[in-house]
Amino acid sequence: MTLHVLCVGGEDHAMRIPFLSALRSRGFRVSAAGTGVARPFSKCGIDYHGYDFDRFGARIADRMAIGQLSQLVRDIRPDVVQTFDTKPNLLAPLAIRGTVPVVRTINGMGWVFSSAHLKALALRPVYLALQRLAARWTTATVFQNTADSRFFHRYHLLGSSPAVLIRSSGIDVGAFEAAQVQTHSISIAKLRSELGLGDSEVVLTVSRLTVQKGIPTLLEAAAIVHAVRPDVRFLLVGPRESEGPFAVDQALVDRYAPYVIALGARSDVPALLGIADVFACPTEYREGIPRVLLEAGLAGVPMVATRVPGCDDVVAENWNGHLVPQRDPRALAAAILDLLQDPGRARAMGARSIELVRREFDLNVVADGYSDLYQQLLSSGRPRDAQIPPSHDSTEHHSANFHSSKIS
Numbered sequence: 001m002t003l004h005v006l007c008v009g010g011e012d013h014a015m016r017i018p019f020l021s022a023l024r025s026r027g028f029r030v031s032a033a034g035t036g037v038a039r040p041f042s043k044c045g046i047d048y049h050g051y052d053f054d055r056f057g058a059r060i061a062d063r064m065a066i067g068q069l070s071q072l073v074r075d076i077r078p079d080v081v082q083t084f085d086t087k088p089n090l091l092a093p094l095a096i097r098g099t100v101p102v103v104r105t106i107n108g109m110g111w112v113f114s115s116a117h118l119k120a121l122a123l124r125p126v127y128l129a130l131q132r133l134a135a136r137w138t139t140a141t142v143f144q145n146t147a148d149s150r151f152f153h154r155y156h157l158l159g160s161s162p163a164v165l166i167r168s169s170g171i172d173v174g175a176f177e178a179a180q181v182q183t184h185s186i187s188i189a190k191l192r193s194e195l196g197l198g199d200s201e202v203v204l205t206v207s208r209l210t211v212q213k214g215i216p217t218l219l220e221a222a223a224i225v226h227a228v229r230p231d232v233r234f235l236l237v238g239p240r241e242s243e244g245p246f247a248v249d250q251a252l253v254d255r256y257a258p259y260v261i262a263l264g265a266r267s268d269v270p271a272l273l274g275i276a277d278v279f280a281c282p283t284e285y286r287e288g289i290p291r292v293l294l295e296a297g298l299a300g301v302p303m304v305a306t307r308v309p310g311c312d313d314v315v316a317e318n319w320n321g322h323l324v325p326q327r328d329p330r331a332l333a334a335a336i337l338d339l340l341q342d343p344g345r346a347r348a349m350g351a352r353s354i355e356l357v358r359r360e361f362d363l364n365v366v367a368d369g370y371s372d373l374y375q376q377l378l379s380s381g382r383p384r385d386a387q388i389p390p391s392h393d394s395t396e397h398h399s400a401n402f403h404s405s406k407i408s
Contacts (some may be wrong), residue, residue: 203225
């Protein structure tokens with residue numbers, strides 16, 4: 001019998017298409033439900049079902065989403081429901097209530113546990129209560145990093161469901177490397193010319209342009225770097241207008257022109273990584289495993305990231321980049337300057353990431369982990385608990401035997 005997996009997410013759910021395609025290649029029937037457009041899924045032959053919720057609030061919309069998901073499961077009758085992202089992880093279990101096994105993936109802790117804003121602090125007890133309620137109808141919970149797993153255990157957010165460690169959502173190494181080859185055929189020089197970069201060194205950031213993603217800190221760091229190396233250009237790639245109350249003001253970004261260039265959302269990230277000397281990830285979020293770091297690592301670009309869960313699963317201090325404190329523009333600027341001032345050492349650091357990403361974060365490794373989990377779940381009704389390793393020094397973690405991203 002072909003097992004049917006319904007994957008539920010939000011507006012960025014199209015980024016799960018490679019994961020769903022990998023599951024399909026392993027013999028699963030796959031469907032998707034999200035709040036974005038259907039076209040990317042239909043192009044790949046994946047059944048897509050739209051539903052509605054507001055990621056910035058709206059209790060009425062959330063109740064409607066619960067009803068829509070409940071009806072969808074009754075209509076298409078999947079064998080397993082897989083959820084990603086904060087709200088779907090809460091809404092789907094509440095909608096399904098044990099009628100179908102639910103696997104939720106905690107791909108980061110989101111704004112509520114990443115912000116020091118008074119509203120975020122006030123919402124934390126509500127979030128904890130909702131997680132405990134959702135856990136009642138969750139069959140297994142997948143974590144992408146050990147810090148989030150420890151948090152859920154500490155605050156008793158798992159109910160009776162086991163925790164499983166599968167690092168990241170995976171990256172299609174073959175597709176990314178093919179895109180890199182195509183990039184070289186298009187010409188790096190032409191891209192640099194189109195962006196008006198000349199011979200400038202490039203610091204690239206791919207992110208939503210929000211306060212929580214550390215963009216104001218990055219802008220301050222850019223000013224410090226510019227004072228020392230005025231020819232450096234900072235490229236910001238990612239949406240701003242769609243980010244509602246979290247978006248940084250356009251006037252703030254404009255203040256740092258011309259050495260900060262906001263490109264908006266782009267589809268040519270592999271090409272942009274090909275012209276980058278440093279990749280900066282200043283996020284203040286508790287990330288799962290940031291995909292942008294996997295892409296930068298696979299491209300061999302040295303990285304500077306904040307020392308937060310998820311980022312420190314990919315970046316090891318002085319091994320393949322630098323880790324800096326959150327909201328510290330001076331530390332961020334110093335780390336960027338350190339890599340720019342010694343390009344040979346920086347290239348050697350960046351090269352170390354390539355094999356790491358291929359070995360530990362390849363989409364095939366991740367898809368195998370989920371495939372095994374679903375098979376265990378449907379054959380026995382309960383997967384085995386994962387062995388969540390203790391915290392350890394990140395340099396040893398990367399330079400020795402970095403543990404595989406499979407369930408135990």
